Amino acid sequence: MRLYNVAVVGATGLVGRKMIQILEERNFPVGNIKFFASERSIGKEVEFGGIIHPVEQLTERSFAGIEIALFSAGATVSKEMAPHAVKAGTLVIDNSSAFRMDPNVPLVVPEVNRKMIFHHKGIIANPNCSTIQMVVALKPLHDRWTVKRVIVSTYQSVTGAGQRGLTQLEHELANRPVEKKFAHQIAMNIVPHVDVFHPDGYTKEEHKMVNETKKIMGDDAIKVNATCVRVPVYGGHSESINVELEKKFEMHEVREALANAEGIVVQDDPTTSLYPMPVAAWDRDEVFVGRIRRDETIASGLTLWVVSDNLRKGAATNAVQIAEEWIKGR
Numbered sequence: 241m242r243l244y245n246v247a248v249v250g251a252t253g254l255v256g257r258k259m260i261q262i263l264e265e266r267n268f269p270v271g272n273i274k275f276f277a278s279e280r281s282i283g284k285e286v287e288f289g290g291i292i293h294p295v296e297q298l299t300e301r302s303f304a305g306i307e308i309a310l311f312s313a314g315a316t317v318s319k320e321m322a323p324h325a326v327k328a329g330t331l332v333i334d335n336s337s338a339f340r341m342d343p344n345v346p347l348v349v350p351e352v353n354r355k356m357i358f359h360h361k362g363i364i365a366n367p368n369c370s371t372i373q374m375v376v377a378l379k380p381l382h383d384r385w386t387v388k389r390v391i392v393s394t395y396q397s398v399t400g401a402g403q404r405g406l407t408q409l410e411h412e413l414a415n416r417p418v419e420k421k422f423a424h425q426i427a428m429n430i431v432p433h434v435d436v437f438h439p440d441g442y443t444k445e446e447h448k449m450v451n452e453t454k455k456i457m458g459d460d461a462i463k464v465n466a467t468c469v470r471v472p473v474y475g476g477h478s479e480s481i482n483v484e485l486e487k488k489f490e491m492h493e494v495r496e497a498l499a500n501a502e503g504i505v506v507q508d509d510p511t512t513s514l515y516p517m518p519v520a521a522w523d524r525d526e527v528f529v530g531r532i533r534r535d536e537t538i539a540s541g542l543t544l545w546v547v548s549d550n551l552r553k554g555a556a557t558n559a560v561q562i563a564e565e566w567i568k569g570r
């Protein structure tokens with residue numbers, strides 16, 4: 241089997257560490273592997289394949305001989321360093337928001353638009369975590385009944401904000417002082433504010449859900465209205481999604497379409513209190529869909545509850561899947 245030289249950029253972060261775990265779990269065909277982070281991480285080590293590797297400081301020259309680089313070190317690092325990687329002939333799969341809306345960069349969720357992987361010019365972008373799980377759920381509905389409009393409210397876990405978000409919740413719960421990642425206390429609270437505000441009153445996270453959905457689904461006509469909310473949950477994002485479809489549907493057809501769709505597990509049995517929850521989605525790769533019901537207030541409406549592990553399908557798993565698909569298609 242052909243092996244690939246891989247770099248993990250942001251290897252000490254929540255997503256980077258999950259990527260390392262997933263590369264091992266899925267037996268990714270790794271030849272040499274290198275782990276990069278900031279200057280702060282010099283001296284740290286990572287165990288991979290039973291071997292201890294040093295964490296190296298990322299520089300412009302880090303990419304020599306690297307074939308695939310999985311970036312998760314934030315948009316500033318991606319903007320600065322990804323072009324150097326591309327110049328070195330490395331395929332960059334980027335988890336940050338740096339290139340997602342760049343028309344030259346495919347934005348990929350394999351279950352939805354895997355063919356776009358092969359249109360890259362050196363960089364493939366991984367969508368925002370909240371968008372990924374939503375488009376996986378929308379795809380089978382769009383294919384058959386055409387999604388016209390989506391109203392989504394998110395319940396996003398603190399790990400979605402990286403290590404500092406997790407530390408804030410842990411420290412607040414233990415009554416220890418902590419430098420705040422969120423604008424307010426997150427323990428015992430709900431904060432309707434994810435990422436920065438735009439002048440129109442929406443947040444950047446809400447804009448990402450609108451714009452990225454259209455790009456991934458390849459349909460600018462899909463209208464999305466999002467409210468993104470941070471909740472005191474360690475891992476797993478939940479979403480209440482209301483969908484208006486173009487065509488008429490039967491409920492059993494919708495359930496069937498969702499149950500048969502790639503990457504989805506339907507958990508929907510009110511008689512046994514079965515529905516998706518973050519604790520049950522933790523460390524799983526699937527997108528869980530439940531509370532499936534007709535919205536009687538419009539002609540063809542549907543309401544869903546969708547949960548997925550933001551560090552796995554929302555970030556690391558999706559990135560590794562992209563790399564696997566790219567290898568398969570070469």
Ligand SMILES: NC(=O)c1ccc[n+]([C@@H]2O[C@H](COP(=O)([O-])OP(=O)(O)OC[C@H]3O[C@@H](n4cnc5c(N)ncnc54)[C@H](OP(=O)(O)O)[C@@H]3O)[C@@H](O)[C@H]2O)c1
Pocket residue numbers: 249250251252253254255256276277278279280281298312313314315317335336337367368369399400401402403404550551554555
């Ligand atoms: N968390 C999620 O659920 C999620 C989902 C989708 C996408 N993402 C995206 O993934 C990226 C990372 O998120 P995260 O949650 O893993 O954050 P995190 O836990 O804060 O980790 C950030 C990582 O970036 C590294 N880094 C920071 N500045 C650097 C620099 N100048 N040079 C090299 N490395 C640097 C950090 O290294 P040090 O340890 O040395 O500081 C660390 O490894 C972000 O762009 C985020 O938007 C996150």
